[in-house]
Amino acid sequence: MYAETLTKLIDELKKLPGIGPKSAQRLAFYILQSSAGDVEKLVVAITEAKGKLTHCSVCFNITDMNPCKICENSSRDHSSLCIVAEPKDLVAIERSGEYKGKYHVLGGRISPLDGLGPENLRIKELLERLAKDNFTEIILANSPTAEGEATNIYLTRLIRPLGIKLTRVAYGLPVGADMDYADEATMSKAFEGRREV
Numbered sequence: 001m002y003a004e005t006l007t008k009l010i011d012e013l014k015k016l017p018g019i020g021p022k023s024a025q026r027l028a029f030y031i032l033q034s035s036a037g038d039v040e041k042l043v044v045a046i047t048e049a050k051g052k053l054t055h056c057s058v059c060f061n062i063t064d065m066n067p068c069k070i071c072e073n074s075s076r077d078h079s080s081l082c083i084v085a086e087p088k089d090l091v092a093i094e095r096s097g098e099y100k101g102k103y104h105v106l107g108g109r110i111s112p113l114d115g116l117g118p119e120n121l122r123i124k125e126l127l128e129r130l131a132k133d134n135f136t137e138i139i140l141a142n143s144p145t146a147e148g149e150a151t152n153i154y155l156t157r158l159i160r161p162l163g164i165k166l167t168r169v170a171y172g173l174p175v176g177a178d179m180d181y182a183d184e185a186t187m188s189k190a191f192e193g194r195r196e197v
Contacts (some may be wrong), residue, residue, distance in 0.1 A: 006032070017120065058129075060122050062087045062107040070094075070103060077101040082139040084128065085109045085148065093141060101139075104129060109147035110154055118154055126155075130162060138169040144189060 004011070006028060013024035031039060055061070063069070070076065070090075082100030084090050090103050097168070106121040130138070138159055142148035152168060159166050172190030176181035 013057070055105075058105045060107060060125070061090055061103060078133070079135060080137040080139060081129070081133075081135045082141050084141050084142070085151065089141060096109075099139075102135075102185055106151070107121075109142060109145070110150045111147040123158070127158065130159070131166065137165045137167060140166070142168075143163075144171045144185070 009028045009031070010021070010024045013019055013027050014021060015138075016024075019027070025162070029140045031042075031176030034042075035187065052064045053062050054064075054066060056063045056066055057069055058067045058071040061068045067074075077100045081104055082090075082093065082099055082101055083106065084093065084103045085106050085108055087105055093099050093103075106123065106126070108116050108120060108121055110116060110121070127154050129135075139175060140155060142151050154167060171190070172186060172193050
């Protein structure tokens with residue numbers, strides 16, 4: 001139905017996560033309607049990101065310098081380590097402004113259905129950091145999914161014998177949400193994570 005070149009563009013855009021045929025079509029037409037300068041900026045941004053970004057050799061966050069800015073920042077709390085699955089989880093925590101310690105990015109969660117076991121994650125590197133650095137608290141910050149819980153259970157079994165304080169982020173009701181929209185698991189976690197006022 002479309003010119004071959006446009007069909008190729010749509011097909012490539014459909015390969016992006018979360019982009020179906022209709023979204024790919026909208027994006028393709030948006031690109032076609034954009035100025036040549038804007039399209040060139042997009043191409044340059046993608047090319048630079050692919051060429052310059054790498055994983056930090058310490059925490060495995062995505063970075064354009066090694067070690068990353070967080071690992072290089074001497075004012076951060078060197079006694080706590082927050083374990084996250086993906087760099088986007090690290091960014092979400094950083095946006096809150098509440099946590100000032102160090103991070104370790106696993107590179108995913110244990111998910112046998114997706115063929116991801118502990119050996120596919122950066123758990124070996126985590127254990128090497130724990131043996132080398134003097135952390136007094138480890139914070140597990142995995143999503144409350146089946147995969148996140150499986151990862152937390154596995155990590156708890158490995159870390160608890162080391163004698164380091166082990167905590168996890170609380171789960172529950174989001175700020176501004178109505179309780180009648182919360183599912184049973186969320187409500188249960190909200191009560192488990194309650195604290196004294």
